[in-house]
Amino acid sequence: MTQDELKTLVGQAALQYVTPDTVVGVGTGSTVDKFIDALAASGMRIAGAVSSSVRSTERMKALGIPVLDASEVESLQVYIDGADEIDRQGHMVKGGGAALTREKIVADLAKTFVCIADESKLVDVLGAFPVPVEVIPMAAAQIARRFRAMGAEPVLRKDCVTDNSCHILDVKGLRITDPAAFEAEVSQWPGVVTVGVFARNKAGVCLLGTAQGVRTMTF
Numbered sequence: 295m296t297q298d299e300l301k302t303l304v305g306q307a308a309l310q311y312v313t314p315d316t317v318v319g320v321g322t323g324s325t326v327d328k329f330i331d332a333l334a335a336s337g338m339r340i341a342g343a344v345s346s347s348v349r350s351t352e353r354m355k356a357l358g359i360p361v362l363d364a365s366e367v368e369s370l371q372v373y374i375d376g377a378d379e380i381d382r383q384g385h386m387v388k389g390g391g392a393a394l395t396r397e398k399i400v401a402d403l404a405k406t407f408v409c410i411a412d413e414s415k416l417v418d419v420l421g422a423f424p425v426p427v428e429v430i431p432m433a434a435a436q437i438a439r440r441f442r443a444m445g446a447e448p449v450l451r452k453d454c455v456t457d458n459s460c461h462i463l464d465v466k467g468l469r470i471t472d473p474a475a476f477e478a479e480v481s482q483w484p485g486v487v488t489v490g491v492f493a494r495n496k497a498g499v500c501l502l503g504t505a506q507g508v509r510t511m512t513f
């Protein structure tokens with residue numbers, strides 16, 4: 295199966311976590327696009343979706359899925375989103391699509407984060423994928439220096455302005471053995487909007503697309 299077919303498989307499989315007439319949190323990316331398409335095609339009626347990006351909002355609206363503002367809900371049963379990396383404890387690296395801040399906000403509203411990913415995303419240790427960090431533009435150089443002092447290599451993402459009018463540093467050369475500590479430390483640096491390590495808001499379930507079918511991992 296191709297990677298695209300694996301994404302379709304897990305996008306479909308995520309439907310089992312959606313309860314009709316409830317509000318669902320929806321992430322961003324090519325795997326989530328498959329979920330959005332599957333949800334629309336299923337004909338299931340939902341009360342609405344809280345979206346994590348302009349991209350997903352536009353896709354859902356075009357398919358007739360009602361989109362609600364995050365401020366309109368107090369909590370969500372589930373948040374469905376992809377990942378750039380996921381480890382065997384459910385910690386993730388996210389933000390390849392530059393939507394990490396809103397993704398973390400919507401994930402934080404949800405009782406369960408359902409991660410949908412093809413098997414290439416499963417890793418033992420996070421950090422081979424450059425870790426996206428959304429930063430206030432005036433702090434980008436200062437934050438980059440801090441990462442260099444850690445022995446990492448931050449790269450300012452070209453031509454990228456986020457939905458929140460901020461910039462992204464993609465940080466290479468990290469080996470994140472304690473995701474919770476890393477997230478807590480970097481999150482408090484002045485000018486950091488969001489670090490793309492999801493430990494506090496880690497996955498509760500991962501639907502992993504493999505050549506043998508969907509493997510369900512619970513954490």
Ligand SMILES: O=C(CO)[C@H](O)[C@H](O)COP(=O)(O)O
Pocket residue numbers: 321322323324325326375376377378387388389390391392393394397
């Ligand atoms: O974090 C994300 C966007 O900010 C995505 O979930 C992540 O980049 C995975 O994307 P894809 O499903 O296209 O592989």
